[in-house]
Amino acid sequence: MGSWVYLGIQTLFVAAWMLLNVVGICEHWDPYPFILLNLVFSIQAAYAAPLILLGQRRSDAHNAEVATHTLDNTNRLEELLAANTELTREIHALTQQVHDLLATQAAPQGRG
Numbered sequence: 001m002g003s004w005v006y007l008g009i010q011t012l013f014v015a016a017w018m019l020l021n022v023v024g025i026c027e028h029w030d031p032y033p034f035i036l037l038n039l040v041f042s043i044q045a046a047y048a049a050p051l052i053l054l055g056q057r058r059s060d061a062h063n064a065e066v067a068t069h070t071l072d073n074t075n076r077l078e079e080l081l082a083a084n085t086e087l088t089r090e091i092h093a094l095t096q097q098v099h100d101l102l103a104t105q106a107a108p109q110g111r112g
Contacts, residue, residue, distance in 0.1 A: 002052075
């Protein structure tokens with residue numbers, strides 16, 4: 001239900017039903033207002049609606065699970081980025097300390 005193939009087959013079925021009942025190639029089992037055809041569509045709708053709702057529920061559950069997984073991954077990524085930022089700050093501080101030590105060692109010593 002809901003696919004182009006299904007809609008095409010159903011359209012052909014309805015057209016054949018109407019043609020056979022209007023033209024009269026065979027016995028008219030469902031003359032013009034097509035009451036029997038309407039009954040068939042009512043029965044089909046009675047089964048289609050619950051199937052569509054079940055599919056929607058399943059889809060909603062899947063989407064909720066994907067959203068939870070995505071949120072977990074996003075939170076983990078934020079934690080990793082925060083840790084990376086902290087490590088980068090520490091590297092810069094250590095690099096500055098190394099530069100300061102090298103600068104004091106390279107400075108000319110006073111004559112004593």
